[in-house]
Amino acid sequence: MAHLLEVKNLRTYFHTEAGLVKAVDGVSFHLDEREIIGVVGESGCGKSVSQLSMLQLIPTPPGEIVSGEVLFEEANLLDYRQNSPQLRAIRGGKIGFIFQEPMTSLNPVLTVTRQITEVLELHLKMEKHAAQSRALELLKLVGIPDAARRMNDYPHQFSGGMRQRVMIAMALSCNPKVLIADEPTTAVDVTIQAQLLEVMKEMVERFRSSLVIVTHNLGLVARYVQRIYVMYAGRVVESGTVKEIFGDRRHPYTIGLLKSVPRLDQTKSERLVPIEGLPPNQMNMPPNCAFLPRCPYRIARCEREAWPILRPAGGKHFVACHVDVDVKERARETARS
Amino acid sequence: MQYYYWLGGICRGNLGRSLVYKEDVSALIGKRLPVTVHLGLVSLFISVSLGITAGIVSAVTRGSFLDQLITLLANVGVAIPTFWLGIMGIYFFGLKLGWLPIWGYTSPFQNFWLSTRQLVMPAVCLAVVPLAMMTRQSRSSMLEVIRQDYIRTARSKGLKERAVIMRHALKNALILIITLIGLQVASLFSGSVLVETVFNIPGVGRLLVNAVFSKDFVVVQACVLVVAALVAVVNLATDIAYGWLDPRMRQG
Numbered sequence: 001m002a003h004l005l006e007v008k009n010l011r012t013y014f015h016t017e018a019g020l021v022k023a024v025d026g027v028s029f030h031l032d033e034r035e036i037i038g039v040v041g042e043s044g045c046g047k048s049v050s051q052l053s054m055l056q057l058i059p060t061p062p063g064e065i066v067s068g069e070v071l072f073e074e075a076n077l078l079d080y081r082q083n084s085p086q087l088r089a090i091r092g093g094k095i096g097f098i099f100q101e102p103m104t105s106l107n108p109v110l111t112v113t114r115q116i117t118e119v120l121e122l123h124l125k126m127e128k129h130a131a132q133s134r135a136l137e138l139l140k141l142v143g144i145p146d147a148a149r150r151m152n153d154y155p156h157q158f159s160g161g162m163r164q165r166v167m168i169a170m171a172l173s174c175n176p177k178v179l180i181a182d183e184p185t186t187a188v189d190v191t192i193q194a195q196l197l198e199v200m201k202e203m204v205e206r207f208r209s210s211l212v213i214v215t216h217n218l219g220l221v222a223r224y225v226q227r228i229y230v231m232y233a234g235r236v237v238e239s240g241t242v243k244e245i246f247g248d249r250r251h252p253y254t255i256g257l258l259k260s261v262p263r264l265d266q267t268k269s270e271r272l273v274p275i276e277g278l279p280p281n282q283m284n285m286p287p288n289c290a291f292l293p294r295c296p297y298r299i300a301r302c303e304r305e306a307w308p309i310l311r312p313a314g315g316k317h318f319v320a321c322h323v324d325v326d327v328k329e330r331a332r333e334t335a336r337s
Numbered sequence: 338m339q340y341y342y343w344l345g346g347i348c349r350g351n352l353g354r355s356l357v358y359k360e361d362v363s364a365l366i367g368k369r370l371p372v373t374v375h376l377g378l379v380s381l382f383i384s385v386s387l388g389i390t391a392g393i394v395s396a397v398t399r400g401s402f403l404d405q406l407i408t409l410l411a412n413v414g415v416a417i418p419t420f421w422l423g424i425m426g427i428y429f430f431g432l433k434l435g436w437l438p439i440w441g442y443t444s445p446f447q448n449f450w451l452s453t454r455q456l457v458m459p460a461v462c463l464a465v466v467p468l469a470m471m472t473r474q475s476r477s478s479m480l481e482v483i484r485q486d487y488i489r490t491a492r493s494k495g496l497k498e499r500a501v502i503m504r505h506a507l508k509n510a511l512i513l514i515i516t517l518i519g520l521q522v523a524s525l526f527s528g529s530v531l532v533e534t535v536f537n538i539p540g541v542g543r544l545l546v547n548a549v550f551s552k553d554f555v556v557v558q559a560c561v562l563v564v565a566a567l568v569a570v571v572n573l574a575t576d577i578a579y580g581w582l583d584p585r586m587r588q589g
Contacts, residue, residue: 055493057493092493099486105490107490107505108583109584110508118494
């Protein structure tokens with residue numbers, strides 16, 4: 001079956017004064033109808049850029065989409081010019097975006113309703129009045145209390161969580177097939193994070209959309225997503241279902257990532273284990289594995305050979321590593337206990 | 338003590354008597370102020386409308402030939418001395434080509450056509466420096482705003498570039514630009530001193546210059562006071578404009 005959205009071998013480079021940065025370097029992923037996936041990785045690993053590149057929303061220059069395909073509804077979105085009518089019809093109409101900072105991502109000088117109605121007027125050709133009542137409906141749906149009274153308020157009059165709800169309402173206003181949430185919960189505190197994820201999940205179910213959650217918090221999204229892509233230094237290093245990633249993680253980076261997140265079932269005496277070292281400087285990257293300098297499982301082969309490509313590890317599970325970490329990990333665990 | 342008499346007089350609307358003209362200063366200024374305001378408003382209109390337009394065009398087409406040309410012209414414009422421009426204008430358009438009258442002022446209510454023809458050159462000369470500054474400020478404000486997250490959001494909604502710029506970017510950029518408009522009005526007054534002298538226009542600027550040369554301190558004092566008051570009013574107007582443009586400034 002064809003996927004709803006499929007990205008193949010996407011490469012996005014940034015030409016900076018200091019040199020070429022390969023922010024996204026050969027990323028492939030797909031999204032099926034009514035599926036929720038997570039794209040996980042640390043800051044600067046290219047997870048956001050890969051999403052923005054799909055709709056050509058990165059600034060060019062300095063950015064450049066070097067190669068790749070974004071297949072959506074039998075078309076390659078990268079064939080369209082940056083601000084072509086075809087691409088604009090998809091932005092906001094078929095694929096909606098929720099951004100990280102609800103404070104800076106909403107226009108401070110337009111009322112929240114206006115920011116929703118303009119999308120409705122544009123894509124659904126709604127009249128001003130119809131758009132306004134639809135906007136009110138959407139604001140109620142995402143749980144803005146007293147929405148009727150607040151619909152003419154400006155973004156600064158809302159709290160962070162409420163602003164993000166406005167963002168969600170806006171992104172969903174035209175009933176898009178795909179919703180991309182780029183770190184939707186990073187800027188709000190923990191209690192709100194869960195609420196927002198609930199709202200998003202509820203909304204995509206109601207609207208029969210698919211959802212991509214981009215985040216650095218693997219634990220947070222585990223409850224909501226079906227599949228996970230783990231990214232490191234511009235590439236996908238491991239992908240699979242939640243069960244595969246959590247139960248049978250193979251890539252040293254994924255293992256490190258999960259160790260560094262606190263868990264409720266952990267005893268107090270257990271300490272969080274940070275991943276040693278720093279994220280790689282993505283300029284002049286060596287041809288071999290980018291995680292190598294930080295990897296506790298490295299073997300001689302990692303030094304010699306190029307960065308491995310994703311290889312199947314059973315089921316929907318794929319991993320890009322020379323080492324069969326699974327075995328070693330178990331050995332270590334037993335040695336420790 | 339004299340100063341208190343003067344202050345007391347002002348409170349009663351009496352600015353004193355000119356030492357040279359033997360006339361009430363309020364009457365002297367009353368006759369000349371509309372001239373300066375007319376000149377200033379036309380200049381302000383030219384510099385603001387053209388400046389913002391050029392600045393936006395320049396910012397939107399950043400890095401293009403057009404942008405480079407506008408930036409170059411703006412940089413030259415800031416550096417040009419107003420009086421030199423006035424003299425050159427008189428020489429070419431007035432004397433060589435004979436297109437425009439070289440001096441004088443007529444009220445637009447008396448003879449609109451003549452008034453406009455007389456005003457074109459002085460107004461343009463007076464507008465050049467503020468226009469150039471306006472262009473540079475608009476360009477940098479616009480570039481600043483275009484980088485913001487909400488512009489990316491606007492693009493992600495599928496809006497046309499035109500709507501992104503006009504609806505989402507311009508109003509935010511204007512908040513930054515309006516500050517400069519306030520400052521420009523103050524500099525227009527100082528510019529009008531030069532332009533009125535070069536083009537022999539009977540406005541407050543020339544009154545001030547003549548008063549200074551004839552040591553007519555009563556008139557100098559009064560002129561300075563009036564100009565200061567006007568600048569204060571303009572600043573108030575820009576503050577009000579902030580509230581109108583930026584909902585964050587409105588506090589109920």
